[in-house]
Amino acid sequence: MRQRCERAHPDRRTVSPPQDRGRAPSIRDVARLAEVSHQTVSRVLNDHPSIRPETRERVLQAMETLQYRPNRAARTLVTSRSNTIGVLAALSTTYGPATSIAAIEDAAREQGYHVNTANLADTSPAGIADAIEHLMLQAIEGLVVIAPQVRVFEVLAASSIGVPFVSLQSTGRRDHLALSVDQVTGARRATQHLIGLGHREIVHLAGPQDWIEAEARMRGFLEAIDDAELGLHPPILGDWTADFGYYAGSELVRRRDFTAVFAANDEMAIGLMHAFRDAGLDVPGDVSVVGFDDIPVAKHVAPTLTTVYQDFHEIGRRAVALLLNQVHGTERIEVEDIVPRLVVRGSTAPVAVRPASVAR
Template identity: 45%
Template sequence: MANVGSDKPNIRQVASIAGVSHMTVSRVLNDHPNIKPETRRRVLEAIEELDYRPNLVARALATQRTQRIGVIVESAVAFGPTSILRAVELAARATGYSVTPIALHEGDPLTPQDAVDGLITQGVDAICMVAPRSSSIAALRRVSMSVPMLVVKADADPTFLTVSLDQHQGTTLVVDHLVALGHRDILHISGPLDWLDARARERAFHARAKSWGIRERPIVVGDWSADFAYDFAMGLKRLPDYTAIFAANDDTAIGLIHGLHERGFDVPGEISVAGFDDVPLARHFVPPLTTVRQDFHALGGAVVEMLRAAIEQREIPQFTRIPTEIVVRASTAAAREVR
């Protein structure tokens, strides 16, 4: 560590050690694209040596940016929206941005317009909305925007920058896995169909089932909860004809397994169960749950990178989709014989 005395190091000291002008240091701090890699390296090393911390207020005045992203989260207690918010916060922090979140709750008088206005008043440079419901997107289309807006939703959208986890791929992987195990009659318990992810998984399930030529069975519309699925399983009068159930999320899957066990049905010997999300406890279910893992870390990184590009007026894709993967565990097995 260099001895810089009792005063805090400043940008001119950084410039002196790096052998560049203070304007070059400023350009490095603001991620200017036209900086030679060797120059950038020397500046960053000088910053680290001096433990220099830039004056964020001065930077904001100079660039008219606050280095802050607003995030509007609907249904913030649900696993997916909560995980997305955390991932965006971590990715933003790694690039020198902060996050200001606003939660919209069911029955809350706060509207998307109120949330956007509140964030813009706080001086955010861009806004991300985690909008699981189709009604949220409809409301957002009526909102006046003065900063870049990105929406996390299942499909591309002509109005907004959009990032999504690949719901179609994840669902396809589950159906293919069950078909490979010999299942030809699969029940799907969906989430609420006004949720965009639930609708995307339901459409993908029907499309993949049809492509395999397996039985077209009506879905059961759930509410994402373990209680709904438990009650559904407890209501079965006998072992059903279907040999597998694809649950739209892991909470639904665990409720199903609990209810099926209470009814005396063996999972996976008589009925296989697969979920979606790979919640932290999925590996500890009895039996451990086959499910779809969503890469929230990659999603958060994509959200922040797209918003930074929009803020800096760089060219960016309108839509980015993050791959998903299946995690096979003990809740799925070869299909039983159906007579």
């Protein structure tokens, strides 16, 4: 019966890939299809120089036919190398971290490395420790930290992870390399821009407490205010979101004892401008607003947002270079902060003359 069926369908393939349905192909499946030993397949995977070109091509063709992907865990046992780096990230869905992670993945791939990312949905000490443990179980050779809370580094210090790591925020610690944008300088430049336009009553909408970036940007703001010998409005602690920016703006319009706001990121700045517009205030006619990060939408809101640009792509590229430099034990690279630049757009203007009755 089987022979009659095969004659009735002479064009039908009777040879299927040599593996069980539902099972991933193995190195032995590749060897059978390529008609070589599994040791030969292993040598091809490890780029052994003794393999003849025609044999290598036959093995690679068999891998492609079977859609075989080498088991990295198994290769790690043989080579003691996983060619994997880990990324520990918080708020990885926001523009800055997401862009840095994409750049890290691109740079790592160019060097033959894979990237495993652990997102910190839970930033308690236990949650941070679990995320670190997850990455260590992947046999990572190094770690990039894009999680700018002080407590993350406290947990890392207590964990003794045993692999080199690079952070994208300067913490002042000496147990790892830190690569970052000079957040203090960026915030100073944003605040000095407003002061240069004649603003003397400037509010700072800060990021959340315990965030290293938020602290650095607040410090730059305070330094610029102090240098200009201006009165200080108490900074408002935000949470990085446009929703909080809108809430803060709705509260600020009740006071009207300011002429400008420096927000610690663009999303809060955009929420602020929305609240001001809903309250009937003109930006920048009544209030000037500056953000930080230069997210893609910043140049498309109305008015376009004056902000501080930081090169997240370059940060990610340098982070991989620094980390792999440590992994391979080569000479240490000098670490230089990336200095941000101010991008002036339509949300800032010279201070308007205001009636004495609403002055501070």
